[in-house]
Amino acid sequence: LDGNVKRVFARHFLIEGWTGTPTIQKHLWSIAERENPASDAIAYTQGLMDLGATLCKRSKPTCESCPLQSTCLAFAKHKTHLLPTPKPKKPIPKKETTMLIIRMGDEVLLEKRPQKGIWAGLWSLPETSVTDIASEVAKEKFGLITEPDETLAIIHHAFTHYKLAITPQPLQVINPPKQKEMAGYLWMNIDHAIGAALPTPVRNILLILNSQLTTEKRISFG
Structure with missing residues (x-):
């Protein structure tokens, strides 16, 4: 069925549910066959399409000028703006990860992200x-x-195709490594790290951590 015809039928006969589902499509076709006149079927069909294109529009339908207003169930129930029912949105997948805030004094361990994928080439937390x-x-x-x-x-962060829940886990190093340099990793002062090229949620995590550390220092000196 033509999209304009589906819209007219959905409103006139108060058909709720997305018109793309097999059940609703079958229902619409049964109405189309039932309402189809024995003669002048072509003119009738064209009239329905024109009605949907000019008066029974998707947004801001001109109900006051519609010749079917008196028998339109959606108009009578004040549901014209709700029909046809929009296509349901696909649920956005959710993923989880733990970010390690490995801290040694005022420094935190950062990891270089791969050149492909999310946050490509940025420094992040392991x-x-x-x-x-x-x-x-x-x-x-x-x-x-x-x-x-x-x-x-x-921390919750939304990407285009999924949502990410980040659990930040602080870890304090109690045995300083003999060799701090590691390929793809970098120890950086937390204040400097906050100003580095970091993904937004990672920067937010470090800001929260830095705020907590500042508060702890004030209490200890107080």
Whole structure:
């Protein structure tokens, strides 16, 4: 069926539900066959298409000028603006990750992102699965003995095709490494890191961390 005809039928007969579903399409076709006149079918069909294109428009329909107003169920129920029912939006997938805030004094360990993919080429925080034990990952991946601090609040970030929930896990290094330099990684002062080329959620995490550390220092000196 023509899109204009579907819209006229959906409103006139108060058909709720997306017209792209098999059930609604079958219902619309049954109406079309039932209402189709024995003669002048071509003129009737053209009239429906013209009605949908000129008066029963998708937005701002001109109901006051419509010849079918008196029998239009959507108009009677004040539902013209709700029909036809829009196509349902696909649910946006959700992903989770844990970002390791590995801290040694006033420095934090940053990881260079790959040149392809999200945040390509930017410095970020090392990531791991939410099911992993953060301190064990730090030991296995970086050879660092760490002590976990209280987990920060989850950060939510939306991409075009999915939503990401980030769990920031602070870790304090308790055995400074003999060799700090690692390919693809960089120890950077937290204040400097905040001003570096970081993804927005990573910068926000470091801002929260920095605020907490500043508060702790004030309390300790107070």
